[in-house]
Amino acid sequence: MSHGWDSTLVFSIPGPLLASAAIGQLPDNARPHRGNMGSMHRVVIVGAGFGGLSAARALADERVEVTVVDQRNFHTFQPLLYEVSTAGLDPGDVAYPIRAIFGRTPNVTFRYGTVTGVDWDARSVRLEGTDPLPFDWIIVASGAIAKFFGIPGAQQFTHPLYTLADAGHLRDHILRRLEEIDAHPERITDGTLTFVVVGGGPTGVEVAGALAELLDVSVRHDGFDFDRSHARIVLVDGLSRLLTPFKESAATYAADTLKDRTVELQLGRMVKEVTATSVELDDGTRIPTRTVVWAGGVTVSGTIASELGALSDHNGRLVVRADLALPDHHQAYAIGDAAAVPWGKDKPGTTCPQLAQVAIQSGKHAAQQIVNRVEGRPTLPFQYHDKGMMATIGRRAAIAEFPKGRVIRGTLGWLAWLGLHILYLIGFRNKIIVLVNWSWRYLSWTSGPRIIVGEDMNAHPDPDDGSGIDHPGNDADAAVSPS
Numbered sequence: 380m381s382h383g384w385d386s387t388l389v390f391s392i393p394g395p396l397l398a399s400a401a402i403g404q405l406p407d408n409a410r411p412h413r414g415n416m417g418s419m420h421r422v423v424i425v426g427a428g429f430g431g432l433s434a435a436r437a438l439a440d441e442r443v444e445v446t447v448v449d450q451r452n453f454h455t456f457q458p459l460l461y462e463v464s465t466a467g468l469d470p471g472d473v474a475y476p477i478r479a480i481f482g483r484t485p486n487v488t489f490r491y492g493t494v495t496g497v498d499w500d501a502r503s504v505r506l507e508g509t510d511p512l513p514f515d516w517i518i519v520a521s522g523a524i525a526k527f528f529g530i531p532g533a534q535q536f537t538h539p540l541y542t543l544a545d546a547g548h549l550r551d552h553i554l555r556r557l558e559e560i561d562a563h564p565e566r567i568t569d570g571t572l573t574f575v576v577v578g579g580g581p582t583g584v585e586v587a588g589a590l591a592e593l594l595d596v597s598v599r600h601d602g603f604d605f606d607r608s609h610a611r612i613v614l615v616d617g618l619s620r621l622l623t624p625f626k627e628s629a630a631t632y633a634a635d636t637l638k639d640r641t642v643e644l645q646l647g648r649m650v651k652e653v654t655a656t657s658v659e660l661d662d663g664t665r666i667p668t669r670t671v672v673w674a675g676g677v678t679v680s681g682t683i684a685s686e687l688g689a690l691s692d693h694n695g696r697l698v699v700r701a702d703l704a705l706p707d708h709h710q711a712y713a714i715g716d717a718a719a720v721p722w723g724k725d726k727p728g729t730t731c732p733q734l735a736q737v738a739i740q741s742g743k744h745a746a747q748q749i750v751n752r753v754e755g756r757p758t759l760p761f762q763y764h765d766k767g768m769m770a771t772i773g774r775r776a777a778i779a780e781f782p783k784g785r786v787i788r789g790t791l792g793w794l795a796w797l798g799l800h801i802l803y804l805i806g807f808r809n810k811i812i813v814l815v816n817w818s819w820r821y822l823s824w825t826s827g828p829r830i831i832v833g834e835d836m837n838a839h840p841d842p843d844d845g846s847g848i849d850h851p852g853n854d855a856d857a858a859v860s861p862s
């Protein structure tokens with residue numbers, strides 16, 4: 380199940396930071412001024428994820444006019460979405476308004492809108508419901524989406540974890556299942572309190588560990604009186620071990636820690652089918668459940684990057700030259716998850732995994748190549764600088780693996796994981812709030828904001844199919860407005 384994706388979900392150990400705080404802090408006399416940019420080259424950046432923001436930041440003091448376009452008005456810190464989905468953090472803690480990042484940067488503006496295509500001849504970006512946006516240069520940083528491998532029922536009945544809306548919806552769904560069991564204790568055996576997590580990469584491991592903590596805290600602090608031993612968390616992966624990009628010892632540590640925390644592992648098992656009330660595995664095992672979290676893979680097929688008429692690989696990622704430009708459209712660059720980013724001379728012929736660090740580094744590189752070309756200099760090939768990987772299993776249990784092979788785990792690994800995520804979060808307020816939240820929860824043993832935001836009380840059972848699943852989309856939007 381996890382082939383080709385586990386390595387995409389690993390956080391890199393510190394390095395050059397996104398330095399969100401630095402954006403907008405350029406000395407005024409170093410900046411081009413709005414209104415005086417008529418002759419400047421226009422750069423459009425599609426997407427304000429890690430890659431798009433990094434590119435925009437690298438162009439912030441250059442003599443180009445930058446427009447960042449995103450279908451959301453906020454940047455999402457995806458590595459902490461699992462915390463939102465398990466009621467550990469609020470949605471607003473892991474999101475940041477894009478306008479607040481660039482509001483004081485004269486040569487960078489934001490356009491809230493959905494890109495529907497590119498007119499290469501006219502050199503303009505098509506936007507839904509409004510005029511096209513002309514460009515001289517374009518950076519495609521539109522990311523990826525969940526991949527369901529064509530497994531029957533997977534798209535329809537599982538909860539992917541890719542956007543803030545996904546996370547908010549999943550949180551509501553999980554909390555509703557707890558309330559449902561409180562009102563109907565007899566349902567404990569029908570899968571209402573069984574949570575299946577598909578995918579044994581870092582996201583799957585993190586969700587499973589956090590769910591175990593949420594269930595513990597619910598019984599211990601929230602007055603739920605279901606029998607905790609009847610609540611199940613099942614982690615399924617097609618490979619025979621967890622966390623495949625990590626060393627075997629790290630995978631064993633993760634497996635042992637999860638088992639200690641009551642997570643059942645179904646490794647070497649493929650999901651065959653998902654229905655409204657169960658998951659069937661390839662060995663015939665049927666797990667009754669109302670909640671399937673999909674952390675099983677990502678793809679670029681189906682995103683705007685796959686609609687550009689440009690060369691792409693088997694997973695939809697845009698093929699790029701060594702300097703990250705598109706081979707058939709030299710004025711276009713592709714970065715981050717949307718691109719098959721070449722690793723560089725350290726590993727010729729290898730493409731980078733879909734990681735935050737890759738997006739950050741490739742975004743900066745693409746921006747620098749545009750500046751080189753605007754100023755008449757040759758472009759340079761990209762080189763990825765591997766910073767290592769991290770994954771957390773929960774309280775006082777995480778793994779950090781450094782490029783030269785050193786591994787730290789347990790409490791030390793966990794502290795490193797906490798520190799790194801706080802460092803990378805965008806916005807001083809978010810950093811402080813997350814730090815306070817985590818410290819409070821650590822000291823008090825309570826959980827975070829266990830709030831059902833969606834107001835559709837009848838989301839369960841779903842009237843359409845009688846399944847008991849409140850399908851994604853019912854109430855997600857209400858759950859996620861960043862504060």
Ligand SMILES: Cc1cc2nc3c(=O)[nH]c(=O)nc-3n(C[C@H](O)[C@H](O)[C@H](O)COP(=O)(O)OP(=O)(O)OC[C@H]3O[C@@H](n4cnc5c(N)ncnc54)[C@H](O)[C@@H]3O)c2cc1C
Nearest residue numbers: 389390426428429430450457458494522715716733734735
């Ligand atoms: C749950 C989860 C956990 C993760 N954990 C880790 C981790 O621990 N460590 C790690 O290194 N990596 C992690 N990753 C991967 C990491 O988040 C990605 O590699 C990184 O976000 C890629 O950055 P990006 O800029 O390429 O794309 P994204 O961050 O996905 O940004 C793409 C942006 O493009 C916008 N967009 C897309 N289509 C359009 C359109 N048509 N019009 C306008 N805007 C559009 C989107 O709204 C989005 O803002 C995780 C990913 C997920 C989903």
